[in-house]
Amino acid sequence: MTSNQGALSLFAAQCRRDLRLSLRRRGDIAQPILFAIMVITLFTLATSAEPKKLAELAPGIIWVAILLSSLLSLDAIYRSDFEDGSLEQMLMSPAPLALLIGARILVHWLSAVMPLVVLTPLFAQMLFLPSDLLAPLMISLLVGTPLISLVGAVIAALTVGIRHSGMLLALLALPLYVPILVFGAGAVVAASQGFAWLGAISLLGAGLVIAIVLAPVAAAAAIKISLT
């Protein structure tokens, strides 16, 4: 077996395990969705129900709702693997930890964040977002949310050995999430005002490419530090 095939089959084995796990914990998939629906519903109730005002706020509300709900599920990336000793087995195995973590992050995005992106057209309808802004919103989310998961995974890795690390996690994640939110929601706002919006998306895309390469390696190093 060449090393490339070996790496691929390892990645596939980790993805298969994590997908099975998320399918068997369906409640965990429903939680971020319900949270985002709650935020958006409550927002419309708490502010004026005037379609024009809501449409102006819509990109920001949707971005914030998705960002916060992915923050909620961040802690779950390594928590159960840490508690049942699976993380120790991963550390001791000859498999490169960064590869396993990369698969873990991919499945986390697929199970906890992607359903929100899929539901975004519904959220956009709830907030009267003009239909020509749906494309920029979807593209900004498709580029921005994987970046959120990758950055979040590095921070979660730093706090993996700490009990009740939720507050620390939120404090550390906040400053790193701000630029993603500014560029992501900003692109949609720019599009609504008729400006060019692809520039902000390209910057997010550049960040995503860097994070895909570096975040699994950084997360693996952070896990080694926090466990030893």
Added chain:
Amino acid sequence: MNDFSANSLVLEVKQLSYFRNEEKIFGPINFSLSGGNALLVTGDNGSGKTTLLRVLSGLLKAQSGEITVSKPGQTYSDLSHACAYLAHKPGHKAELSCIENLEYLQAIFDNVKPELIEPALAKVGLSGYEDTPAKQLSAGQNKRLGLARVLLSHSPCWLLDEPYANLDLQGIELVNQLIREQTGRGGAVLLTTHGAYAAPAVPCQTLVLANSRAEQ
């Protein structure tokens, strides 16, 4: 089954001590263990048995002392890539079935041999539970699943942390039998017990860890 006699390892530990926040957990200790032998580490609760195993497995780094693992042609500074570690934590997922757990662990340990999984489960007394999620197994059965993982690892060295915990009499005899077979094929076994269980009916060396906090 593999035979390790041609690939036997020698573990040498010299003046090994471990401190957590300046507080001594164990040490300094010296021992050597070679393939074909078992070493029983005993000591009271808190004497550092688990910490010793974690240091040997490479999960923790000791502050002083030396660990040398030599296999023909290779030397390592810990056992991380030459041992199978059975810890207090199960090391497998509660939501997955026995077979799914073992398939995944074989994949990450680069040792994919699906045809060996069912015989290994039968050997540890879990036949009939192949498709049962681990969360529906009892504590003792979870330990047995851990033993199946160790057995499937074909590792030249086993680190077993309290392997007798939660097991019934047949389970204890099973552990002893697995250890005898491992040493019989030239593998090494390092196991801990706090001494409440009968010493294993296996010929082995003994290392007694004193509680370093009680000494002071």
